[in-house]
Amino acid sequence: MNPLPPAYGWLDELRPLPRMLEEARKLYGTFEVAGPASNPLILEWAKEVGLARTYLEDGIPWCGLFMAVVAKRGGKPIVEGPLWARNWAKFGKAADKAQLGDALVFRRGQGSGHVGLYVGEDYGAYHVLGGNQSDGVTITRIAKDRCIAVRRPAYRKVPATAKPVQLAATGTLSTNEA
Template sequence: MKPLPPAYGWIDDLRPLPRMLEEARKLYGTFEVAGPADNPVILGWAKETGLAKSYNDDAIPWCGLFMAVVAKRAGKPVVEGPLWARNWAKFGKPAERAQLGDILVFRRAQGSGHVGLYVGEDYGAYHVLGGNQSDGVTITRIARDRCIAIRRPAYRKAPASAKSVQLAANGVLSTNEA
């Protein structure tokens, strides 16, 4: 596993993590290949999730693909049409306040969307572990007012770590997660 930025190193010390966050953490640091080539790891996620016919180029937005492979590996259901970020607003159950490991769905310009996992928040942004953020699996800050859905996985018993996390407002605020 690639190391997390120092501001998020606490995630690796926290156990147990929510299963989806645990699976997402393993993928941190995966990036697209520059130029016309594709990262075979990302294309492998499409095969693993049965989406290879719909997804065959890592230049295609892949935040929904990232969530699909994370959900599948965590033993959670994958939403119908998972490549469309906004479809993740149908995942699990709605929540009013985000907790560690919840899915956050965001609006973007031109009606598209973005999806990722909550790792914390500050006064104006959610800190999101997701795919296709600066062409990779990264943690980025996304304005809270862009969030259109907070969705919680179904738990038999939620892990003790599944709670809201207050973080410092470090790092730039993302305006385009591609």
């Protein structure tokens, strides 16, 4: 498992993590292959979730693919059309306030979107663990005013760690998660 940045190292000590977040943590540090080649691991994710016919190379936006694979591995349902980030606004149930492990859906550009998992927040941004953030599975800060949906996975028993997390406002704000 790739090490997290020091500001997020606490995630490796916190147990139990929400299952989707636990699965996402295992994938932290996976990156696209530069140029015309694709990372075979990302293409394997497409096979794992039944999207091998529609997802052919890692140059295609893959935040929704990342969410599909962590949802599947975390025992949660995958939304219909998971490659379209905004479709994740139908995942689980709506929540008023984000907490650890929730899916966050953001608007990006003209009609497109981004999706990832909440790991915390500061006064103006959510800290998001997601795929296709700077071409990899990373944690980035995304302005709260871009969030269009907070969606909570269905739990049989809510993990004790599934709570809001306040973090320092360090690092730049992402403006385009590709």
